Amino acid sequence: MKGGSVAGHVPQILVIDDVPEDIRSLLILLRAQPWRLSLATDARQGYQRAVALRPDLILLDVRMPQMDGFTLGRLLRESPATARIPLIYLTSAGALEERLEGLSLGSVDYVLKSCAPEEVLARICIHLQLAWRELAAPAAGSEQPTDDDSLILRAAMRLINQSLDELPSLAEIARKVGTHDKRLSAIFREHLGTTVFAYVRDARIRRAQELLVDSALSMQDIAELVGFRSACNFTTAFRERQGMTPSQFRQQMRGAPATVLGS
Known part of the structure; x- marks a missing residue:
């Protein structure tokens, strides 16, 4: 060539x-x-x-x-x-x-x-x-058209999941994906049936679950990586969402006996 x-x-x-x-x-x-x-x-x-x-x-x-x-x-x-x-x-x-x-x-x-x-x-x-x-080797699957709202939604979701430790404000997230905060909130409600805040909360818990299973990081380290100010705040949010503490979740996923009052 x-x-x-x-x-x-x-x-x-x-x-x-x-x-x-x-x-x-x-x-x-x-x-x-x-x-x-x-x-x-x-x-x-x-x-x-x-x-x-x-x-x-x-x-x-x-x-x-x-x-x-x-x-x-x-x-x-x-x-x-x-x-x-x-x-x-x-x-x-x-x-x-x-x-x-x-x-x-x-x-x-x-x-x-x-x-x-x-x-x-x-x-x-x-x-x-x-x-x-x-x-020269075409990608699998056919190309599908994407409307503007879906494009913004996917870009925002990717940005959030990559920035959980230091998440920008809602207005800044919206600016970074080419829109404003009210429209971004409406897009999340229409396409996901949830708010941006609720999506962030769930994304933090999902990422925390991955780190609990796949790493030996301390609760404080995991808390900071997923955007909580302290291990205590992380434990409270995790227990409210999962019905058990992070330590109990880690022990359960690894097949170890769970303690009653883990943190």
Whole structure:
């Protein structure tokens, strides 16, 4: 494959950046390639084009108004139409926590805008080649359309389950998945028949059960990992939900005799 293309197919690259002047040299270089290039100047337009065009690779900025690149990345990851498209963050957001967040969202690369255009082009070619090798073996199952509410719901559920130890506020969760708190609450009630708070509570207990069975962590460590302030609070919430203490649950699952007053 030369220049990241295969016989009979011309790769399409989607660039999403609200200030394309910042990457003018790279855009000139990309337009010189035997590829199709599409440019979106805000995240919502970028999402619409990603779904409509199904590009072979997306270059995405982080710091954009209204919806940032991380929020868009979550939505792209949850949509069956775009989940397998390689995503490269190309941004000036270079703080360690920003780079780690971008990579944790499933991006294949995280490149700072100070990087030479020729190096960005080389990275694009590498990821196009890797993507085509993966797509040579189609994923099992047919692709199903996903409405906006389902997309937001799945993104929120994933975010919650990955952030139980330091859960953002409801408003912040909503912002990170591209909506507002009232709409997110309505989506949870309509699709799951529960509130966001109740979903969080159940997610914490489910994760705690996994840690109790699969690890030897102390009650305090497990409490902190699933978002409780203390082992005492964790034990109280667990007993209310499961009818036994965490220690009794661990002993029962491991086949050991349960004590009457575990903690």
